[in-house]
Amino acid sequence: MIRTPLRPLARILPARDKGENPDAIERENIRKRHVEMEGKARNRAEGRLLVLGVFFFGAFTVVGARMGHLATTEPAEPVATINGAAIAAQRADIVDRHGRILATNFETHSLYAQPPQMVDAEAAAKGLAAIFPDLEEAELLKDFTGKRKFIWVKRRISPEQKQAVHDIGDPGLLFGPREMRLYPNGPVAAHVLGGAGFGKEGVRSAEVIGVAGVEKKFDDYLRDPANGNKPLELSLDLSIQAASERVLLGGMKLMNAKGATSILLDVHTGEVISMVSLPDFDPNDRPRPPTEGDDPSVSPLFNRAVQGVYELGSTFKIFAAAQAVDLGLVNRDTIIDTAGPMKIGGHRIGEFQNKNYGKLSVSDIIVKSSNRGTGRLALQIGTKRQKAFLGSLGMYDPTPVEIVEASGGQPLVPERWTDLSSVTISYGHGISTTAMHLAAGYAAIANGGNYVSPTILKKSGPQYGPRVMSRQAADAARHMLRKVVKTGTASFGEVPGYAVGGKTGTADKPKPRGGYYDDKVIATFASIFPSHDPKYVLIVTLDEPSVMAYREERRTAGWTAVPVAAEMIGRVAPLLGLRPDVEPGQVAGITLVNN
Amino acid sequence: MTEMVYGAVPKRAGEPILPKWWRTLDKWSMTCVLILFAIGLLLGLAASPPLASRNGFAPFHYVERQAIFGGAAILAMLLTSMMSPTLVRRLAVLGFIFAFIAMALLPFLGTDFGKGAVRWYSLGFASVQPSEFLKPGFVVVAAWMMAASQQIHGPPGTTWSFILCTLIVGMLVMQPDFGQACLVLFGWGVMYFVAGAPMVLLLGMAGLVVLGGTIAYSSSEHFARRIDGFLNPDVDPTTQMGYATNAIQEGGLFGVGVGEGQVKWSLPDAHTDFIIAVAAEEYGLILVLIVILLYTSIVVRSLLRLMRERDPFIRLAGTGLACMFGVQAMINMGVAVRLLPAKGMTLPFVSYGGSSLIAGGIAVGMLLAFTRTRPQGEIADLLGGRG
Numbered sequence: 012m013i014r015t016p017l018r019p020l021a022r023i024l025p026a027r028d029k030g031e032n033p034d035a036i037e038r039e040n041i042r043k044r045h046v047e048m049e050g051k052a053r054n055r056a057e058g059r060l061l062v063l064g065v066f067f068f069g070a071f072t073v074v075g076a077r078m079g080h081l082a083t084t085e086p087a088e089p090v091a092t093i094n095g096a097a098i099a100a101q102r103a104d105i106v107d108r109h110g111r112i113l114a115t116n117f118e119t120h121s122l123y124a125q126p127p128q129m130v131d132a133e134a135a136a137k138g139l140a141a142i143f144p145d146l147e148e149a150e151l152l153k154d155f156t157g158k159r160k161f162i163w164v165k166r167r168i169s170p171e172q173k174q175a176v177h178d179i180g181d182p183g184l185l186f187g188p189r190e191m192r193l194y195p196n197g198p199v200a201a202h203v204l205g206g207a208g209f210g211k212e213g214v215r216s217a218e219v220i221g222v223a224g225v226e227k228k229f230d231d232y233l234r235d236p237a238n239g240n241k242p243l244e245l246s247l248d249l250s251i252q253a254a255s256e257r258v259l260l261g262g263m264k265l266m267n268a269k270g271a272t273s274i275l276l277d278v279h280t281g282e283v284i285s286m287v288s289l290p291d292f293d294p295n296d297r298p299r300p301p302t303e304g305d306d307p308s309v310s311p312l313f314n315r316a317v318q319g320v321y322e323l324g325s326t327f328k329i330f331a332a333a334q335a336v337d338l339g340l341v342n343r344d345t346i347i348d349t350a351g352p353m354k355i356g357g358h359r360i361g362e363f364q365n366k367n368y369g370k371l372s373v374s375d376i377i378v379k380s381s382n383r384g385t386g387r388l389a390l391q392i393g394t395k396r397q398k399a400f401l402g403s404l405g406m407y408d409p410t411p412v413e414i415v416e417a418s419g420g421q422p423l424v425p426e427r428w429t430d431l432s433s434v435t436i437s438y439g440h441g442i443s444t445t446a447m448h449l450a451a452g453y454a455a456i457a458n459g460g461n462y463v464s465p466t467i468l469k470k471s472g473p474q475y476g477p478r479v480m481s482r483q484a485a486d487a488a489r490h491m492l493r494k495v496v497k498t499g500t501a502s503f504g505e506v507p508g509y510a511v512g513g514k515t516g517t518a519d520k521p522k523p524r525g526g527y528y529d530d531k532v533i534a535t536f537a538s539i540f541p542s543h544d545p546k547y548v549l550i551v552t553l554d555e556p557s558v559m560a561y562r563e564e565r566r567t568a569g570w571t572a573v574p575v576a577a578e579m580i581g582r583v584a585p586l587l588g589l590r591p592d593v594e595p596g597q598v599a600g601i602t603l604v605n606n
Numbered sequence: 607m608t609e610m611v612y613g614a615v616p617k618r619a620g621e622p623i624l625p626k627w628w629r630t631l632d633k634w635s636m637t638c639v640l641i642l643f644a645i646g647l648l649l650g651l652a653a654s655p656p657l658a659s660r661n662g663f664a665p666f667h668y669v670e671r672q673a674i675f676g677g678a679a680i681l682a683m684l685l686t687s688m689m690s691p692t693l694v695r696r697l698a699v700l701g702f703i704f705a706f707i708a709m710a711l712l713p714f715l716g717t718d719f720g721k722g723a724v725r726w727y728s729l730g731f732a733s734v735q736p737s738e739f740l741k742p743g744f745v746v747v748a749a750w751m752m753a754a755s756q757q758i759h760g761p762p763g764t765t766w767s768f769i770l771c772t773l774i775v776g777m778l779v780m781q782p783d784f785g786q787a788c789l790v791l792f793g794w795g796v797m798y799f800v801a802g803a804p805m806v807l808l809l810g811m812a813g814l815v816v817l818g819g820t821i822a823y824s825s826s827e828h829f830a831r832r833i834d835g836f837l838n839p840d841v842d843p844t845t846q847m848g849y850a851t852n853a854i855q856e857g858g859l860f861g862v863g864v865g866e867g868q869v870k871w872s873l874p875d876a877h878t879d880f881i882i883a884v885a886a887e888e889y890g891l892i893l894v895l896i897v898i899l900l901y902t903s904i905v906v907r908s909l910l911r912l913m914r915e916r917d918p919f920i921r922l923a924g925t926g927l928a929c930m931f932g933v934q935a936m937i938n939m940g941v942a943v944r945l946l947p948a949k950g951m952t953l954p955f956v957s958y959g960g961s962s963l964i965a966g967g968i969a970v971g972m973l974l975a976f977t978r979t980r981p982q983g984e985i986a987d988l989l990g991g992r993g
Contacts, residue, residue: 041758049916050987052756052802056921057913059800063925064909067932071902074936075895077943081854082891 129183138179246282262575270554272315281463324516327439337484378499389437457545508591513538515568534568646956679967686971702743738965745926753919850883861890905932924976
């Protein structure tokens with residue numbers, strides 16, 4: 012390799028001496044170097060340009076080859092495929108305690124139109140209007156001939172309707188598979204199940220989401236594919252639920268009530284065996300929610316059992332009696348003076364129909380439902396202890412039942428708990444709770460003194476919570492309840508063989524602007540059966556019942572709620588597997604004589 | 607005598623423009639371009655009547671417009687190809703500045719024609735897409751800068767051109783127009799490659815492009831849907847891709863016959879992005895292969911001619927223009943055969959479109975100007991043993 016000597020000034024110095032401009036020499040040098048560099052750069056670029064040329068040649072060859080490959084393959088029958096993210100639509104079933112289906116999924120189709128692909132918009136509109144009576148031909152035609160490129164015609168159609176639409180034969184009418192939620196039992200257990208609707212909606216599938224009830228509460232569980240389609244097991248018993256609904260509906264009509272609710276609770280496990288709220292609805296076709304301003308409790312969507320917060324009246328008396336026994340203040344036979352007048356904080360405490368019972372045993376206070384009697388017990392117990400006791404029965408918080416609506420059943424409790432509050436609350440006024448709260452309270456008495464938290468899910472065994480009263484107190488209360496049915500206000504509640512015990516409650520309905528109605532009541536019967544070994548609590552509540560009996564308009568629970576409850580127990584107790592406790596007695600009114 | 611009285615007829619330096627042009631021109635490439643344009647008109651006759659009827663024009667409204675714009679484009683091409691590289695560079699730099707400003711003002715003055723991207727200026731009788739004019743201008747400016755950076759004491763032109771490139775790509779992404787952005791980026795990359803980019807850097811940049819694509823995929827719904835549609839092995843027959851694939855298959859080797867095609871009725875972009883599908887359906891594989899051959903010969907011939915070019919500016923600018931031209935055609939056809947994800951890109955000279963035609967004419971004119979035969983100092987090479 013020949014190197015030029017590193018003598019940059021070799022030519023410049025003599026040039027300066029001669030008076031020439033050395034810049035010219037510098038420029039000449041730079042020009043030479045440029046020529047050299049250009050040559051080198053060209054050599055390098057030559058290779059790279061060749062690479063590029065080969066790349067383009069190759070790429071175009073590939074495109075051409077691919078084109079040739081495509082052109083020589085037969086066009087395949089177009090098959091619609093899922094593009095992009097599919098919406099997971101599989102939703103777990105809901106079953107009752109015996110595995111009978113309460114909610115399941117059903118394959119159906121939605122119908123949509125793509126007007127640009129339509130052959131004969133007029134015929135399509137006409138055909139659709141003939142198949143679906145609720146569609147207007149003129150409006151369809153307007154949609155089909157307008158600017159829109161995509162129109163939902165029907166969200167859900169039946170297989171027969173699908174075939175009919177198919178027969179129209181227009182390529183612009185298309186079907187998207189849909190998975191819809193089906194409630195095969197119609198309105199049975201409607202309030203528990205709630206309902207489901209479509210969430211995100213695509214052409215090829217739509218998301219099914221729960222909108223109410225357990226469907227909404229357990230939405231995540233039901234939608235989670237990780238659960239492997241394991242159904243959600245509820246504590247409900249479908250046949251008992253259905254029977255309860257029939258009886259309650261009949262009772263509601265007979266008693267001219269505008270609403271009714273019943274709850275059947277297992278006292279050991281807290282499982283809700285049936286829960287009815289009337290009027291009801293069909294979850295397959297959920298009505299629209301009530302508009303703003305209307306009374307929500309009028310809507311059939313309103314779940315009276317867990318949302319309806321009312322003063323439940325004398326049914327609360329048993330709590331005062333049970334606590335008094337529990338604290339050792341009294342026993343069943345302790346005599347309490349219930350004579351009037353009784354004035355607390357400037358208010359007179361009166362009895363039903365201004366009766367005056369005089370001296371009564373604790374049992375008889377419950378049996379005759381004496382306000383002053385329980386008031387005196389409450390005064391003995393004292394505000395603080397009464398408050399704590401009702402708290403331990405869960406009377407201050409919404410019930411823990413796993414239905415979204417349950418969280419709306421916030422009880423109303425006095426802000427300042429005075430002696431007067433104590434007395435009124437002892438007979439169920441001044442505190443408003445739901446029927447479910449009452450059921451939980453009675454369950455604690457019935458199971459021997461343990462709080463159980465009501466649940467809608469199937470449990471495998473007793474679920475005792477903390478003890479809230481002694482067994483003795485619970486037994487005493489149980490006896491009193493039995494006596495109420497045997498000889499007291501709930502005598503219509505006797506069901507032969509099932510030893511029903513219970514307490515009636517008739518509370519005047521409050522007016523929206525304060526004060527109480529004279530002629531509107533909430534009639535409640537809270538019962539336990541069989542009372543020697545209680546297994547179930549049944550609460551029946553009628554809203555504004557009124558019945559003519561013995562030439563008198565009667566509204567009290569003993570005339571309204573109790574007979575309905577008795578009928579219900581008579582129907583459901585055999586279904587529950589309870590053996591009627593029939594006393595061996597005279598089989599018939601005649602004696603067989605052997606002549 | 608005459609000479610004594612009137613003076614000698616001044617001698618022109620060099621030979622007259624037209625003969626010189628004709629002698630040095632890459633006549634093959636120009637012929638290819640003209641044939642492409644003719645094919646474009648032919649396909650326009652087939653592909654555009656549905657659009658015309660949808661927009662309420664006479665059936666061949668768009669063909670007429672195509673012919674007018676095409677005439678203008680060819681004129682522009684011829685004029686540009688007659689210029690000297692220096693003149694081309696000067697005009698292109700001016701044009702670039704103009705187009706750059708126009709594009710910067712798009713968000714304020716442009717329209718989107720209801721297509722979701724602000725890319726156009728509406729001039730009433732026609733719409734102009736400044737990015738189409740920006741591309742060739744950018745190539746020339748970047749080539750100039752890069753060439754300058756190769757001079758001793760030259761400016762850091764490569765860095766400048768990269769900054770400019772990033773700026774333009776950013777503006778295009780904002781529109782959003784990922785296709786043009788990729789094209790600009792690609793053009794710059796190719797020029798940098800030919801200008802002597804270090805290999806390590808090239809690999810690094812390839813990595814960056816992948817990264818950028820990933821980010822665009824995860825952040826832009828528009829972009830992600832197209833990629834998903836591409837990666838999905840089954841083609842949905844109701845998408846543009848599905849129609850295009852079906853059309854190519856229907857066409858087979860010799861096509862279903864002139865005017866018998868169906869795809870033009872269902873594809874909204876039959877006259878622009880998917881014109882090759884129309885060609886394949888009506889005229890068959892034969893025409894498609896001819897089109898591919900034409901593009902290949904233009905690009906490869908230009909690149910080969912540039913191999914012997916000594917002037918770095920001419921070489922770089924020529925490379926950029928040829929590659930952009932080729933890649934645009936390649937992407938357009940690659941999309942139609944599902945080699946590439948769906949991307950709206952026109953087929954140069956064949957697709958309908960005023961701006962793209964005229965800009966394409968100018969770009970090819972520049973390319974022809976750069977690939978003209980000129981003395982490369984071969985004798986000096988031989989004598990001096992350089993090379």
